Amino acid sequence: MNPSKPLLPIDRIALTLMAGLAMITIILLWSGDRTLPQVRDFNWQNRNISAEDTAFTLTFNRSIDRASVEKQLKIQPPLPGKISWAGSKLAYTLSNPAPYGNRYQVSLQGVREAIGKGTGKEIVQFQGRFRTPDRMFAYISSATADKGRITIYNFKTQKPTIITPAGLVVTDFKVDSQSQKIIFTAADTKTLQNNQPAIASQQVYSVTTGIVPRDNDTQFTPAGKLELILDNRDYQNVKFDLAPDGNKLVVQRINRKDPRDFALWVVTLDKSAPLVKLKQSGDFAITSDSSEVAASVGQGVSIFPLTPTTGSNLDFLPKFGNVLSFAHDGSAAAMVQYNSDYTKSLFIVNNQGNEQQIFKTNGSILDARFSPGKDIIYCLATELKTTGENSREEPYLTAIDIKTQKILLMTLLPIQQGIQMSLSPDGLAVMFDGIDKGDNTNQIIQGGSTGILWLLPIPPNIHESTTAVKAEQLPLSGWHPRWMT
Amino acid sequence: MEQLNNAFTLFLSLLVEAIPFLLLGVLLSSVLLIFIDERWLIKHMPKHPVLGAFVGSCIGFLFPVCECGNVPVARRLIMQGVPMPVAIGFLLAAPTVNPIVIWSTWIAFRDRPEIVILRVVFSLIIATIVGYVFSVQKDLKPILQPAIALGMIRSQPKIKTGSSLLDGGDFMLGNAGAAAKRMTQEMMQPPKRSIRDNINLVVDNVIQELRELGGVLVLGSAVAAAIQTLTPRELIVSLGEGPILSIVVMMILAGSISICSTVDSFFALSFAATFTSGSLLAFLVFGPMFDLKSIGLMLSIFKPKAIFYIFAIATQLTFLFTLFVNFNVS
Numbered sequence: 001m002n003p004s005k006p007l008l009p010i011d012r013i014a015l016t017l018m019a020g021l022a023m024i025t026i027i028l029l030w031s032g033d034r035t036l037p038q039v040r041d042f043n044w045q046n047r048n049i050s051a052e053d054t055a056f057t058l059t060f061n062r063s064i065d066r067a068s069v070e071k072q073l074k075i076q077p078p079l080p081g082k083i084s085w086a087g088s089k090l091a092y093t094l095s096n097p098a099p100y101g102n103r104y105q106v107s108l109q110g111v112r113e114a115i116g117k118g119t120g121k122e123i124v125q126f127q128g129r130f131r132t133p134d135r136m137f138a139y140i141s142s143a144t145a146d147k148g149r150i151t152i153y154n155f156k157t158q159k160p161t162i163i164t165p166a167g168l169v170v171t172d173f174k175v176d177s178q179s180q181k182i183i184f185t186a187a188d189t190k191t192l193q194n195n196q197p198a199i200a201s202q203q204v205y206s207v208t209t210g211i212v213p214r215d216n217d218t219q220f221t222p223a224g225k226l227e228l229i230l231d232n233r234d235y236q237n238v239k240f241d242l243a244p245d246g247n248k249l250v251v252q253r254i255n256r257k258d259p260r261d262f263a264l265w266v267v268t269l270d271k272s273a274p275l276v277k278l279k280q281s282g283d284f285a286i287t288s289d290s291s292e293v294a295a296s297v298g299q300g301v302s303i304f305p306l307t308p309t310t311g312s313n314l315d316f317l318p319k320f321g322n323v324l325s326f327a328h329d330g331s332a333a334a335m336v337q338y339n340s341d342y343t344k345s346l347f348i349v350n351n352q353g354n355e356q357q358i359f360k361t362n363g364s365i366l367d368a369r370f371s372p373g374k375d376i377i378y379c380l381a382t383e384l385k386t387t388g389e390n391s392r393e394e395p396y397l398t399a400i401d402i403k404t405q406k407i408l409l410m411t412l413l414p415i416q417q418g419i420q421m422s423l424s425p426d427g428l429a430v431m432f433d434g435i436d437k438g439d440n441t442n443q444i445i446q447g448g449s450t451g452i453l454w455l456l457p458i459p460p461n462i463h464e465s466t467t468a469v470k471a472e473q474l475p476l477s478g479w480h481p482r483w484m485t
Numbered sequence: 486m487e488q489l490n491n492a493f494t495l496f497l498s499l500l501v502e503a504i505p506f507l508l509l510g511v512l513l514s515s516v517l518l519i520f521i522d523e524r525w526l527i528k529h530m531p532k533h534p535v536l537g538a539f540v541g542s543c544i545g546f547l548f549p550v551c552e553c554g555n556v557p558v559a560r561r562l563i564m565q566g567v568p569m570p571v572a573i574g575f576l577l578a579a580p581t582v583n584p585i586v587i588w589s590t591w592i593a594f595r596d597r598p599e600i601v602i603l604r605v606v607f608s609l610i611i612a613t614i615v616g617y618v619f620s621v622q623k624d625l626k627p628i629l630q631p632a633i634a635l636g637m638i639r640s641q642p643k644i645k646t647g648s649s650l651l652d653g654g655d656f657m658l659g660n661a662g663a664a665a666k667r668m669t670q671e672m673m674q675p676p677k678r679s680i681r682d683n684i685n686l687v688v689d690n691v692i693q694e695l696r697e698l699g700g701v702l703v704l705g706s707a708v709a710a711a712i713q714t715l716t717p718r719e720l721i722v723s724l725g726e727g728p729i730l731s732i733v734v735m736m737i738l739a740g741s742i743s744i745c746s747t748v749d750s751f752f753a754l755s756f757a758a759t760f761t762s763g764s765l766l767a768f769l770v771f772g773p774m775f776d777l778k779s780i781g782l783m784l785s786i787f788k789p790k791a792i793f794y795i796f797a798i799a800t801q802l803t804f805l806f807t808l809f810v811n812f813n814v815s
Contacts, residue, residue, distance in 0.1 A: 008622060008624075008627055009621040009622050009623070010618065010619065010621055010622035010627075010628060010791075010794065012621075013618050013621050014618055014794040014797075014798065017614075017618060017798060018797055018798060018801060021798070021801040021802065021805060022801065024805060025801065025804065025805050025808065028805065028808055028809060028812065029729070029808070031812070032812070033728050033811070033812045034812055034813050035811070035812065035813060035814070041596060041597075043596075061761075061762070062726055062761065063726040086758050087725075087758030087759040088726075088758060088759065089758050114726075
C-alpha cells in the first residue's frame with residue numbers, strides 16, 4: 001500500500017475492522033480460559049447395555065492427569081476391567097460382561113487437568129449412569145392351562161408372560177440377539193390330537209417378545225405378534241437354528257413326497273433374499289458371523305457358506321462328528337469326536353486350527369457353550385453306568401477351565417432324555433430342565449408330564465471358588481429354558 | 486518398520502473414508518454444470534450488501550464445489566456482473582456451506598454435532614462479513630486484476646446515451662446495410678448443448694477434477710498419516726491441548742496442506758482425540774477459505790491487496806471465533 005495514495009473506501013473499512021478485531025481478540029485473550037476440565041462424552045450414558053457391550057469410553061475436553069483418573073474412577077456396583085488411553089479419551093474394557101438386572105453408576109472427582117508435567121484446574125465432578133437388561137428367560141410352559149406355549153419370565157417382576165397363542169404347541173425355539181423376536185417350531189393342537197408326531201406337522205413361526213428395545217432406533221412392538229415363516233405343506237420341518245445376526249434361519253427339511261430329499265434350507269427373515277436350499281446334512285450350527293454353517297456331513301464336519309454362490313466347501317474336518325457351538329467372536333468352536341472305543345471326546349478347535357481335547361466320556365456329549373470370556377466351557381454330558389445287565393446314562397453339567405482343563409464345577413442332573421441347558425448372557429447362571437417321566441418331547445406334549453426348571457447360579461469368582469453351588473428349582477412348570485439376550 | 490506400517494494403515498483408512506465423498510462431490514458438481522442456469526441466478530441476486538453476501542454464501546447449496554472448484558466459478562460470476570458481496574460470500578463459504586461437505590463433516594463428527602453446526606455457522610458469518618466489507622468499494626478496478634475488470638466493464642455499458650452505438654461495448658458488424666449489433670450477455674453465452682455434448686462435458690469435468698483433487702487427497706492423506714505417526718506423540722499432545730497454540734497450529738496446517746473441503750473433516754478427525762474443539766473448527770473453517778493452492782487461483786481474480794484483506798479478516802475472525810469456543814464452550 002502506497003501511503004501517498006488516498007485511502008480507498010475498502011482500505012478504510014478493512015483496516016478499521018482489522019483493528020477492531022485485533023482489539024476484541026486481545027480482550028478475549030486477556031479474559032482467559034473460562035472453561036473447566038470435564039468429561040465431554042460418556043458413550044454409555046443412560047444406555048441399556050447388553051453382554052455384547054464390552055467397553056465404555058470417557059472423553060475429556062482436554063488432557064487430564066491419567067494416573068489420578070485411574071485411581072479415582074469408581075463404578076458402583078464394581079465392574080472389574082482394564083483402562084487404556086488414546087489422547088484425552090479413556091477406554092474401560094470390562095473383564096466380564098456386566099451382570100444383568102443392575103443399574104450402574106460411574107463417577108469421577110478430585111482429578112486435575114495435566115499441563116506439561118504439572119497439574120491445573122480440578123475437573124467438574126462427573127456422574128454417569130447405565131443399566132443392564134432385566135434377567136429374563138423364556139420356556140415352554142407345561143402348566144395344564146398353557147401347555148406348549150412360550151412364556152417369558154422376568155426375575156425382577158417375577159411375572160410370567162405368555163406370548164404364543166393357545167392353539168399352537170411349541171416344540172423348540174430360539175431367541176434373537178436383541179430379544180425382540182422368538183423363532184419357534186410348533187404344531188397345531190388339533191393335529192396332535194390325532195396322535196400324529198409333532199415333527200411331522202410342525203411349522204416355523206416368529207413371535208414378538210414385547211421387550212422394550214435397547215436402542216432408540218428400533219420401534220417397540222407389543223408381545224404376541226405372530227408370523228408364519230415356513231409352512232409344512234411340501235416339506236417337514238425337522239429342526240432349525242437362528243443365526244446370531246437374528247436375520248438368517250437354517251432349517252433342516254424333508255420332502256414329503258421324496259424322503260431322500262433331506263437338506264438344510266436358509267430363510268432370510270427380512271425377506272431380502274429368497275429361500276435357498278443348501279446340502280444334505282445332519283446336526284448343524286451357524287457360525288458366529290452368521291455367514292457359514294458347520295454341519296455333520298458323512299464322516300466329518302463340513303463348513304460351508306449360507307449363500308452358496310460365494311464358493312464351494314470352505315473346510316472339511318474329517319476328525320469330528322459334530323459341532324456344538326461357537327465362541328461369541330468366532331475364535332473357537334466346541335466339537336465332538338467319536339472315538340473308535342465308543343467313547344466321545346470334547347475338543348476345542350480355534351481359528352488357527354489348533355485342537356485341544358477337553359474331556360472324554362463313555363456316554364454322550366449333549367451340549368457345550370463358551371463363557372462370555374471364552375475361558376470356561378460349560379458342558380452338558382452323560383456318563384454310561386452299567387450295573388449287571390442294565391446300563392443307564394446319567395447326565396451331568398460341568399464347567400471346565402479351557403486353559404488348565406481343571407473342572408471348576410460339576411453337578412449331577414436327574415436322569416432323563418432330551419435335557420437342555422442355557423447359559424445366561426452374563427455367564428452368571430445356567431438353566432436346565434427336568435422332566436418327570438423321562439419320556440421324549442413328543443410324548444410329553446401329548447402326555448401329561450410336567451417339566452421342572454432349574455437355576456444353577458455360577459459364582460463370579462468361579463476360578464477360585466471352593467464352595468459347592470446348588471441348583472434351585474424354580475416355582476414354574478415347563479421345559480426348554482433359554483435366557484433372553 | 487512398525488511406524489511405517491501404522492502410517493500406511495492410517496493413510497489407507499483416510500483414503501478409503503474420503504474417496505466416496507470426493508467422487509460424489511466431483512460427480513454432483515459436474516452434473517450441476519448442466520442444470521444450473523447462471524444467467525437466471527445472476528439476475529435474481531439481491532443488491533443489498535449484507536443480504537447479497539449472505540445469499541452468496543449459501544449458493545454453495547447449488548454449486549457443491551470444494552475450494553478448488555469455487556475460484557473459477559466465482560470468477561465467472563464476477564465477470565458476468567454478479568455484485569461483489571455475492572461473489573466474495575460464495576468464494577469463502579461455498580466450499581463449506583454445501584450439502585456434500587456438511588454430510589461428510591457429519592459422518593466424521595457424528596458424536597460431536599456442535600462441530601458440524603459451528604463449522605457452517607462460522608463459515609457463513611465470516612463470508613458474510615468479508616463480503617460486506619467488499620461492498621463498500623464501488624470502483625472495482627483497484628481490487629480486481631485488469632483482465633477481470635475489463636471483462637466486467639465491457640459487458641455493461643457505462644454511459645447510456647440513447648443510441649446503442651454510442652453506449653460503448655463490443656459490437657458485431659451485421660450484413661451490409663444492417664446496424665451493428667451489441668454483444669449482449671446472452672450472445673456471449675455458449676450455445677445450447679446437445680445431450681451428447683452434455684455427457685461429454687460431465688465426463689471431462691469428472692476426470693479432470695478427479696485427477697486434480699485425487700492427487701491432492703493422496704498427498705494430504707500421506708501428510709496426515711506422516712504427521713500422526715512420525716511426530717513424537719508428546720509433541721502432538723502438547724501442541725493440541727493448548728487452547729491458543731492448538732488453533733494456531735491447525736490454522737497453519739490448514740493453510741499449508743491444500744486438502745479438499747469435501748474430505749478435510751476425515752483429516753481433522755484423525756486429530757480429534759488430541760486437539761481442542763476450537764482448533765479442529767479452525768482447521769475446518771479456515772482450510773476451505775485459504776490455502777496455498779487457492780491463493781494461487783485467487784490471484785487470477787484479485788489484486789494482492791484484496792487477497793490480503795480477505796486473508797487477514799478471515800484469519801482474524803476464525804481465530805477469534807474458535808478461541809471463543811475454546812475459552813468458553815468446550
